[in-house]
Amino acid sequence: MKIEILLQQFRGKELDPHYLGYFECFNQKRYFDAHEVLEPLWLKERGHPQALFYKGLIQFAAAFVHLQKNRRQPAISLFGLARENLRQYPKNHEGLDLQKLLETIERYLSDLSAGQLSEPLFCPDRAPQFLPEEAR
Helix, strand or coil: CHHHHHHHCCCCCCCCHHHHHHHHHHHCCCHHHHHHHHHHHHHHHCCCCCHHHHHHHHHHHHHHHHHHCCCHHHHHHHHHHHHHHHCCCCCEECCEEHHHHHHHHHHHHHHHHCCCCCCCCCCHHHCCCCCCHHHC
């Protein structure tokens, strides 16, 4: 029900409401909700070329869930999976600056692997934000 209410504000837009709702949640640091909002779209696309894009975005949000819970290794794993799925797409895909997103993943992977992020691993003030072109 909460997701359906969120999606209402994005109905009638060029991009799918689930996709836009993902960024709304992600930018509010509601990473678990971002995952939940995008999952129906990913499930609908499974077996099609777009599926790995949505899966990568879900993994990206899930990595931040683990950062919020101070779980270094699961965050590293999910950032790596997201990177592998998202790097298959053009630098700008579905209106999203994937180049910037992939650079963010690389930075987090580097910092986490080198131990440069200390506990707590997640700093809300430095959390990245992303938005597709249409939503800007």
